[in-house]
Amino acid sequence: MGRPKALLPFDGKPLIAHLVQRLSQRFSDIVVVAAQDQTLPSLPVTLVHDAVAYQGPVGGIYYGLRAIRGTAAFVTSCDVPFLQLPFIDYLVSQLNHHGRDYDVVVPVWQDRLQPLHAVYRRSVVPHLQEQLAAQRLRPVYLYDTVPTRKVSPAEIERFDPEGMSFLNMNTQADYQAALAQWRTLSVPISCTVELFGVARLTARTSRVPLTLSAEATLGDALTVLGVECPALLGSVLSADEAGHASLQSGYTCNINGQDFVRDAHTRLRAGDSLLILSSDAGG
Amino acid sequence: MYGFHGRLLRIDLTTQSYTWQDIESSRLTAVLGGVGLGASLLYDHAPPGVEPFSADNPLIFTSAPLVGTGLTTTAKYAVVTKSPLTGFIADSLSSSFFALELKRLGVDALVITGAAEQPTYLLITDDGAEFRTASHLTGLSAQETEERIRHAVRTEEEAEVRVAAIGRAGENLVRFATLSNEGRHAGRGGVGAVFGAKRLKAVALRGRCRVAVADTGAVEKIATTLRERSVGPQTAKYREIGTVANLAVFDRLGSLPTYNFQNTPFAQAEALSGESFITNSFSQTHGCAACTIRCERLFRSLNGEAQRLEYETLFALGPLCGIEEPDAVLRAARLCDRYGLDTISTGGTIAWATECADKGLWPELRETGLSFGNAEAILALLPDIAHRQGVGAILAEGSRLAATRIGAEAEGFAMHVKGMELPGYEPRSLKTMALGLAVSPRGACHNRSGAYEADFSGQVDRLQADAGRGALVAASEDFSAVLDSLIVCKFLRKCFDDFYADTAHLMSAVTGWNYTATDLKQVGERINTLKKLFNMREGWRPEDDWLPPRLLTEPLSSGVAQGVSLTPDELRLMIQSYYAARGWNEEGLVREEKKRELGL
Numbered sequence: 001m002g003r004p005k006a007l008l009p010f011d012g013k014p015l016i017a018h019l020v021q022r023l024s025q026r027f028s029d030i031v032v033v034a035a036q037d038q039t040l041p042s043l044p045v046t047l048v049h050d051a052v053a054y055q056g057p058v059g060g061i062y063y064g065l066r067a068i069r070g071t072a073a074f075v076t077s078c079d080v081p082f083l084q085l086p087f088i089d090y091l092v093s094q095l096n097h098h099g100r101d102y103d104v105v106v107p108v109w110q111d112r113l114q115p116l117h118a119v120y121r122r123s124v125v126p127h128l129q130e131q132l133a134a135q136r137l138r139p140v141y142l143y144d145t146v147p148t149r150k151v152s153p154a155e156i157e158r159f160d161p162e163g164m165s166f167l168n169m170n171t172q173a174d175y176q177a178a179l180a181q182w183r184t185l186s187v188p189i190s191c192t193v194e195l196f197g198v199a200r201l202t203a204r205t206s207r208v209p210l211t212l213s214a215e216a217t218l219g220d221a222l223t224v225l226g227v228e229c230p231a232l233l234g235s236v237l238s239a240d241e242a243g244h245a246s247l248q249s250g251y252t253c254n255i256n257g258q259d260f261v262r263d264a265h266t267r268l269r270a271g272d273s274l275l276i277l278s279s280d281a282g283g
Numbered sequence: 284m285y286g287f288h289g290r291l292l293r294i295d296l297t298t299q300s301y302t303w304q305d306i307e308s309s310r311l312t313a314v315l316g317g318v319g320l321g322a323s324l325l326y327d328h329a330p331p332g333v334e335p336f337s338a339d340n341p342l343i344f345t346s347a348p349l350v351g352t353g354l355t356t357t358a359k360y361a362v363v364t365k366s367p368l369t370g371f372i373a374d375s376l377s378s379s380f381f382a383l384e385l386k387r388l389g390v391d392a393l394v395i396t397g398a399a400e401q402p403t404y405l406l407i408t409d410d411g412a413e414f415r416t417a418s419h420l421t422g423l424s425a426q427e428t429e430e431r432i433r434h435a436v437r438t439e440e441e442a443e444v445r446v447a448a449i450g451r452a453g454e455n456l457v458r459f460a461t462l463s464n465e466g467r468h469a470g471r472g473g474v475g476a477v478f479g480a481k482r483l484k485a486v487a488l489r490g491r492c493r494v495a496v497a498d499t500g501a502v503e504k505i506a507t508t509l510r511e512r513s514v515g516p517q518t519a520k521y522r523e524i525g526t527v528a529n530l531a532v533f534d535r536l537g538s539l540p541t542y543n544f545q546n547t548p549f550a551q552a553e554a555l556s557g558e559s560f561i562t563n564s565f566s567q568t569h570g571c572a573a574c575t576i577r578c579e580r581l582f583r584s585l586n587g588e589a590q591r592l593e594y595e596t597l598f599a600l601g602p603l604c605g606i607e608e609p610d611a612v613l614r615a616a617r618l619c620d621r622y623g624l625d626t627i628s629t630g631g632t633i634a635w636a637t638e639c640a641d642k643g644l645w646p647e648l649r650e651t652g653l654s655f656g657n658a659e660a661i662l663a664l665l666p667d668i669a670h671r672q673g674v675g676a677i678l679a680e681g682s683r684l685a686a687t688r689i690g691a692e693a694e695g696f697a698m699h700v701k702g703m704e705l706p707g708y709e710p711r712s713l714k715t716m717a718l719g720l721a722v723s724p725r726g727a728c729h730n731r732s733g734a735y736e737a738d739f740s741g742q743v744d745r746l747q748a749d750a751g752r753g754a755l756v757a758a759s760e761d762f763s764a765v766l767d768s769l770i771v772c773k774f775l776r777k778c779f780d781d782f783y784a785d786t787a788h789l790m791s792a793v794t795g796w797n798y799t800a801t802d803l804k805q806v807g808e809r810i811n812t813l814k815k816l817f818n819m820r821e822g823w824r825p826e827d828d829w830l831p832p833r834l835l836t837e838p839l840s841s842g843v844a845q846g847v848s849l850t851p852d853e854l855r856l857m858i859q860s861y862y863a864a865r866g867w868n869e870e871g872l873v874r875e876e877k878k879r880e881l882g883l
Contacts (some may be wrong), residue, residue: 194535197528198519200558235519250516250777252740257536257843260741277532278520280777281739282708282729283594 005079006040008175011182014041016078026085027074031067033060056137057115062128065120077116079168081178082185086217086265087159091119094149103146106139107156109166115139117165159267185214189270193225196277199236199251203229212268218253219264221274222246236276252279285497286348286794287311291324292390294405294412296481297338297397301412306391312796313882316347316391318374318731319768319810321363325372326817328394335367335473336456336480338398344385344486347770348793351386351494354506355513356772358382358573362447366472367480368458368628368681369702369726371818371827373472376730376767377447378571381464384445387490397481402454404432404485406444409492417484424450424621425463425485432487448485449475450623452669456480457679459628459704463620466579466591467571470625471703472725497795505789512778513575521578521774526594527557529707530601536739537844538709541602542655543634544698544833547709548842551607555597560609576774584613592616595729598707599630604637605655615662622669628681629668631704633661635682635697636674644693647674695832700727710834712844713738714748718857719756722828722871724814732760733773746844748853753860761807768810809881812865815873816883825870828858 006016013021016032020043023030030045036053048067050059061075072095074088094105106118127145131137142148156163169175193208200206210224226237226245237245246264247253254260254275255268268274289308294301306320314323321343328341342364349357360382366373385393389409402417420428428448436444446464453460453475460475461468469475478484496502512518520528533539534552541549553559560582566589570577581589590613600606600615619626637655640648651674652660667675677685682704686697698705703726710717719734720727729735734756738745743752762782766773769786779785783800790798815823830849838848862869866877 196532196535197558198523201523201561206558235516248516250519254536254741260739262741275532275535278528279740280517280520280774281529281532281536282733282735283521283526283529283774 004038005169006038008169010081010179015081017041017043018081019076019078019083020045022083022085023074023076026088029069031064031073032078033064033067052132055132057139058128058131058137058142061115061120061139062125062132065122065125065128068122070122072119072121074119075116077168079170080117080165081169081182082164082167084160084165084215084267086267087156087165089265090155090159091151094151095119095121097149101147102149104143104148105151106143106148107151107166109153109156109163113140113143113150114166158263159265161267161269187214188212189214189216189268191216191221191268191270191272191274193221193274193276196275198278199232199276202231202235204231205229216268217264218261218266218268218274219244219246221268222264247276250279251276253277284308285495286352286790287316288389288391288492290390291392291394292388292407292412293394293396294407295397296395296399296403296414296483299399299414303390311391313806314810314813315765315768315790315806316345316350317359317361317376317768317770318345318363319764319806319813320347320392321345321361321374322372322810322813322817324392324394325363325365326813326820328396329365329817331820332822333365335365335370335477338481339396340365340477340480342395342474342477342481342483344393344395346382346386346391347768348790349769349771351383352496352502352506352793353573354502354771354789355510355573355575356571356775357770358571359770359772360385361767361770362462362469362474364472364474364477365821366703366725367456367476368473371701371726371821371823372724372814373474374725374731374767374814375462375469375471375474376770377462377464377467377469378574378772379465379467380572381445381447381488383572384488384490386494387492388488389490389492393486395481395483395486399482402482402484404428404448404487405483406436406487406489408489420448420484421454422451425461425623426466426620428485429464432485436487436489442489444487444489446485446487449478450621450669452476452623452679453479454484455669455671455679457624457668457671458681458684459625459632461623461625463623466569466620468620468625471627471728471730473625475623496793498792501792502789505785505792509775509778510575513775515778517777518576518774521576524557524561525578525580525592527560527580527592527597529557529594530597531556531558533598533707533709534602535843537712537839537842537847539598539602540705540707540709542605543603543638543696544705544709544831545638545837546840546842547712547844549602552602554607555601555609555612557594557597560592564609564613571772574772576772578774582609582613584617585610588617590617591620595706596626596630599627599634600661603630603634603707604661606658606661607656608658611658611662615658615665618662618665622665624665624669627706628704629665631698632668632678632682632685633664635686635693636664636678637661638696639689639693642692645674645689698831698833700830701725701827703727705831708735709839709844710830711839711847711849713745714849714853714857715743715745715752715755717748717830717834717849717854718752718861719759721830721854721858722756722861723760724811724818730763730773731767732756732763733776734759746847748849748857750856750860752857753862753864756861757808757811757864760811761804764807764810765803768806805881808865809883812873812877812881813883815867816878819872828871830854
């Protein structure tokens, strides 16, 4: 593509800067692992370089984990412009799943493990070191060694129905397609909130059209709903100090008459109908 | 004894005599009160194979340990008998001051057997029973009967009584006749017809016994907590709108049955929604005695009369019959209350007859003008059913028996389970509920389990069947059995932190006996097993746990559940999972070891 992927212009800035900006919304400690002689623009990150070249993803993960200040890290490559923060939050949360601790949380998408969109505990560093010494450069060896939580496509689809998180760029055509996709996603989406029962009587309307950002979540929609229908705040919706709204106990949300959802990180799609109703639907 | 009285009053209408009998404390701890005690007494007091309309079929009223303790929503009673609609157990609940008066009689149960020679009402006090003529009350509604009796006793004896009575439908043995008190109904299963068969018009109560609890301080503390929670967000739907709020939601979710379960959704759902009723014709809010939720809503008809309306009535007399006008539903509900007709079975039976008319299967219906959406024709049928005149004489039998008169094709769309018409939950788009309806001991019932909760919460994929549903339905039935035997209104159910642990603590404080959460869970299982044992004794067969053919052959053709079906194999899979969860054999029969385990 004529230049390092990290430096490809994207949304008015180098792709690496774009990623760092996005991840900094969630993480205060960001480590960038560069090739031995690679030069990068100035970024608010900890920059480390491969000590040995051509060790593949295992090498990058190893050097990155060694440099983090915390006990675990989300690891990604630098050519994925469509990272989904709610999905990353979910991956981090899965380090403990049903009371069991895991050292790695890795998604499975289109029948393939995604080691460069995964969460690793720092405690796996010695294992990675052994792998590098033995020239076992495939991440899957690690997964056979330490407790690993594999996240299913069904779980992924709750946050990222099209698997945009895994869309990377290896050719000029990929790059151009990603730019086109980015322009599409920058267009706001329209959703409709349908109110039932107490919510309808309180808001004095049965439908509220919402315009949301392309990557809006259920939590985002509820926050906008609270702005559009302030009467709902305090009875149907609660708002935290930052102004983020959520449903009070006693209420639930169903999307399109199909799925009951509780997770505020659930991604919405253009045209979705959000049904706000009593959580006690029978009686 | 605390919480209970430890005795029952047995009344024989034939000999006009009564006796008190002790109830073993072991029985009370094993099944509590309410439906549990009712099922237990029914098993022992009903001769095996008894005909529902025979004098020997016992009519059992039961109180419960929490009644009269001041705990919110506990002013309830159960009435249990062998159902003339299903031939199996009928256990209905009603509430309010009659329930409190029953507890004050100093008994845990009334067991009424025999049959009077002339129309009779019973005046029961803590001194015994008095057999009074009810000839002057014949033909009156339950409400009129209640007013007459209360006025007479007040005038002649300067005393207050509480009354439960039947209307014309009960007198005429309509198989889905209700028993009513203070505007509340023990609605399902035809309890009112058993009254009629005994020529018993009403029961009037006057008691003086005080209810004692073992640990007053602990009970008051729990009562305060529940009272506070009962006015929180968990009950907002019931407090602000009532159960009519279900209609718009069910319609949107593809779960509102319409046109005799031929499809969903309903084009005029908005006009019939609870929200529209509240906005356009709200009249009053009512609550049962000792209830802080107050879920009852009265709505104003065009003629100015106020009428109670609940979701099931709205569904059955509205979309199920294709009725679009809110006022027509209110008028139909009023007539059902006046005659003492169960609104679900009435709507279900009429919807079935309407489809018969549509298909030309029942020529006599031609002159009635019956068709889906023809409110006037449907309204005109209600008195005919109550008086058993014209086609009403056949409809008074309920859809199952009526269909046998019309023919095999008509039986295919008679929407009942075990003879009881289905409530307003579309089984094809609510798979857990489908199983709950199929296996319920009293027939198609939405109250003896809350199986729909799994479907409406996202806990399961409501459009798909799987083998996990059996355990969910069994657990829901057991939960409901404990609620209905304590008795606590199910609208309070989400106000507990840990239902079994909390109610075990409560029961220990009320009775002084030491209950654990495990004990109460087993009580729930015991009660449901006991009901099944009664049904087995009365002729239950595996094919009785099944759904109407329509639901297993016709997919839903529109709405969000378009194309969704329920196959016989899917239903069979879920039923087997239910029997397995219950520890019954593959034919659904209770094993001997299970009986021993539960002390039955």
